[in-house]
């Protein structure tokens with residue numbers, strides 16, 4: 001299964017890639033929303049996307065809104081992974097179409113727990 | 126700082142009598158790391174003095190602090206996912222059907238720890254079974270630790286705690302931001318009746334009859350005889366058609382044959398017809 005990781009921080013991309021690989025995913029990463037959309041347009045077909053909020057070019061919020069207005073990606077499970085921790089932000093992300101929300105900092109167990117909530121944990125299958 | 130063999134023996138016997146907690150030899154480090162801070166907070170200069178005080182008074186504030194510190198409180202929201210799915214898809218609908226005439230349900234979380242488990246169940250009920258709003262639902266959550274009960278009543282969780290296992294839509298719906306932390310809604314906090322209860326104590330007669338009991342991840346710390354005693358008491362407070370949930374690594378099999386695991390979910394147990 002392929003997971004799409006969208007974050008402008010190379011450190012976070014590396015950390016998430018390591019965690020997801022440990023859970024049996026292959027990982028495709030993108031450095032911002034526009035980059036991610038381009039990769040999807042080019043044919044990438046992930047089973048899940050982990051998306052940062054604050055990024056240059058196109059932020060995570062805009063990216064999720066773009067996904068949800070396109071029938072091809074409308075039902076792609078998306079988890080926001082961000083330093084934004086206000087309740088209004090969580091609510092906004094969910095309203096825009098995020099399925100889950102993880103606040104930084106996080107541990108591998110937290111990522112795994114959240115994937116289980118999305119019905120995506122390998123231990124669930 | 127290290128613990129003398131004699132002090133270790135005393136502490137193990139003390140926590141076994143007080144809370145059925147088994148401290149095997151080799152766990153000296155646990156006594157050091159957990160009781161060191163207790164000694165410090167009580168103004169005692171180390172574990173030898175703490176043990177001396179404990180020998181003098183086995184029922185006072187220090188004794189409670191020692192039991193509190195020696196219990197393991199690891200927990201999380203919707204821990205293990207599976208039991209909650211089974212509750213939602215099967216157990217709660219069955220109970221609602223069985224109790225539809227008198228519209229009463231009674232629920233007990235018997236090792237509440239810091240509250241994530243009872244709050245998870247409370248949210249699940251509110252989300253998926255709104256018809257219960259017109260029922261009389263008695264929801265009791267207990268723990269032996271007063272410190273844990275204080276946390277339960279407060280319902281305040283750190284960002285790290287709400288990050289674990291709690292679905293974001295429920296965070297938004299049932300919590301408020303409080304500084305850097307998150308607090309459960311007053312409605313849920315007041316819905317649950319928080320009580321101190323020692324599973325190896327003598328207060329079982331003070332309990333009502335229950336339709337559903339969660340006794341998860343606490344008996345793992347007890348020896349077989351203690352488990353038998355608790356499950357025998359459990360058979361008396363659980364209604365004949367009630368449901369008992371244990372932790373994923375726990376079972377009644379070979380411990381109490383009055384219970385049998387459900388075929389659909391191995392951590393859910395029913396009583397055998399007598």
Ligand SMILES: C[S@@+](CC[C@H](N)C(=O)[O-])C[C@H]1O[C@@H](n2cnc3c(N)ncnc32)[C@H](O)[C@@H]1O
Nearest residue numbers: 144196199200236238269270323324341342343
């Ligand atoms: C590991 S936590 C389990 C929390 C929760 N049920 C779960 O599964 O996530 C164990 C709890 O059992 C409590 N406990 C330990 N001994 C007990 C006793 N004798 N009577 C009642 N509670 C006890 C501890 O205080 C602790 O909060």
